[in-house]
Amino acid sequence: MKKNSFKFVSLLLVLLLSQTACSENKQQNQSPQKIEMHSANSELLVENNKTSSTKVYEITKVEKATDGKITDFSFTDENGKESTLSSIIKNKYVFLNFWATWCPPCRAEIPAIIELQNEFKSKDLVVIGIALERERSLAGAQKKVYDYASNNKINYLNFVAKDEIIKALVDSYNGIPYIPTTFLIDKKGFIFEKIQGGRDKEAFLKSIENLIK
Secondary structure: OHHHHHHHHHHHHHHHHHHHOEEOOOOOOOOHHHHHHHHHHHHHHHHHHHHOOOOEEEEEEEOOOOOOEOOOEEEEOOOOOEEEHHHHOOOOEEEEEEEOOOOHHHHHHHHHHHHHHHHHHHHOEEEEEEEOOOOOOHHHHHHHHHHHHHHOOOOOEEEEOOHHHHHHHHHHOOOOOEEOEEEEEOOOOEEEEEEEOOOOHHHHHHHHHHHHO
């Protein structure tokens, strides 16, 4: 009887996630031709980052994961200088959101995340988006995320990366089978809560208030 109850609860959780999250288990391989296209389009993205309030950066390196903590990574800023995630989240709470432009539940929660960024910026909360796109080229992913972020007035940093970099980052969190997936991180870099599936603003507020109290 207990075994049947467990199966029922498991099935219920899977059905619930199917309504609030998208499966992300497909990684595209890039051809040499696609990779050669990256540099020119990346330069265009750097120029966009210089002139626009919308910021979408490319992750270039993922550091070794520490169990239970946020994973550091490197990226190139709009001035062509290498920076790190750890440098922009130092002594901050972090709202780390894995999402994609093709994922309806991800898009549905973005207006709430934009409001949270505005409301909690003064309380040392940094919102970071990691886009898991399905474009065959990095350039295509960059453009899609930049255009979406710009059109929807996303006010927090977003990052994209080549498949091998994204895989290393996702693996550092023991895999992310569904998006959106959000991690709330304390000021010492430890994961406070993992939120799988879409949430409304009220649910996010409760979690953030527990984090910063």
